[in-house]
Every structure is written in structure tokens, then in C-alpha cells.
Amino acid sequence: MAKSWKGGKPGKLGxxxxxxxxxxxxKSQNNDVDKYLKDxxxxxxxxxxxxxxxxxxxxxxxxxxxxxRLTPYLKAYMEFMGWDDLNWLEDVHMGYEAxxxxxxxxxxxxxxxxxxxxxxxxxxxxxxxxxxxxxxxxQTSPNHPLRELNKAYRKF
Numbered sequence: 762m763a764k765s766w767k768g769g770k771p772g773k774l775g776x777x778x779x780x781x782x783x784x785x786x787x788k789s790q791n792n793d794v795d796k797y798l799k800d801x802x803x804x805x806x807x808x809x810x811x812x813x814x815x816x817x818x819x820x821x822x823x824x825x826x827x828x829x830r831l832t833p834y835l836k837a838y839m840e841f842m843g844w845d846d847l848n849w850l851e852d853v854h855m856g857y858e859a860x861x862x863x864x865x866x867x868x869x870x871x872x873x874x875x876x877x878x879x880x881x882x883x884x885x886x887x888x889x890x891x892x893x894x895x896x897x898x899x900q901t902s903p904n905h906p907l908r909e910l911n912k913a914y915r916k917f
Contacts, residue, residue, distance in 0.1 A: 875892075
């Protein structure tokens with residue numbers, strides 16, 4: 762069983778078998794929804810600053826979707842698909858690649874950047890809903906790379 766630091770919470774053991782200290786937070790703008798647009802590096806912890814790269818997600822993975830914020834397109838899509846919830850789209854969030862808003866498309870294993878002229882909502886829930894809509898629109902568009910693969914390799 763892992764030892765604990767304070768309050769009885771289990772801690773993580775380091776390489777030497779001793780209890781590792783949690784990463785120290787550097788002053789950050791945690792409440793700023795534009796944080797990663799203003800600071801592309803977004804290095805929040807001492808460890809991130811030491812290695813020069815961000816560790817982990819750039820959004821709150823525990824943020825549950827607020828269904829009152831669904832876009833009309835997503836509502837229609839969910840109805841068409843026969844879904845009671847967002848299904849796999851719950852895992853889609855507005856991310857940031859090199860300081861630019863983007864969505865990660867698992868099908869092409871890459872980031873799809875948001876058009877520069879698109880104005881982003883001022884809160885994460887609406888940004889996530891927008892990301893979900895844009896991803897579905899991109900994946901169903903004739904411009905998606907998998908369309909070409911489908912034509913080239915379709916067996917029947």
C-alpha cells in the first residue's frame with residue numbers, strides 16, 4: 762500500500778521507492794478560458810517548465826457536458842442517431858495545438874484547427890459543444906481524408 766502525504770490520501774511512489782512529492786503549481790490563469798491561446802507553451806508545473814513541455818490534458822476531463830448548451834446541429838445529429846446522450850462525443854473537447862484552437866480527430870490521428878475567423882465562445886462548455894459539432898461536420902464532409910481511403914480500398 763502506498764504511503765500518504767497529508768490527510769490520509771495515498772501518494773505515488775517514486776523510482777527510489779520513496780514517496781514522491783506532488784508537482785508544484787506555478788502561478789497560472791486556471792480560470793482563464795483563453796489561457797492556451799495566450800500562452801501556447803502553457804507550462805504550469807515546475808516539472809513542465811524543467812522539461813519544456815506540457816504534461817496531460819489542456820482541458821478539464823471531468824467537465825460533464827451541459828446538455829442545455831447543445832448546438833441545434835448536435836441536437837439534430839443526436840436525434841438522427843437515436844442517442845439519448847452525446848455517446849462518444851462526450852470525449853471530444855476543444856483543445857489547443859501550438860497556441861491555436863483545435864480538435865483532435867482520432868480517425869486521422871491528428872489535430873484539426875479551427876478556422877481563424879471563427880469567434881470562440883467565452884466558456885469551456887460552449888467551446889466543447891462547438892468542437893463536437895465541428896468534428897462531426899468535418900468527419901462527414903467530402904474533405905475528410907478517410908473518404909479517399911474508402912474509395913481506394915473499399916472491397917465491395
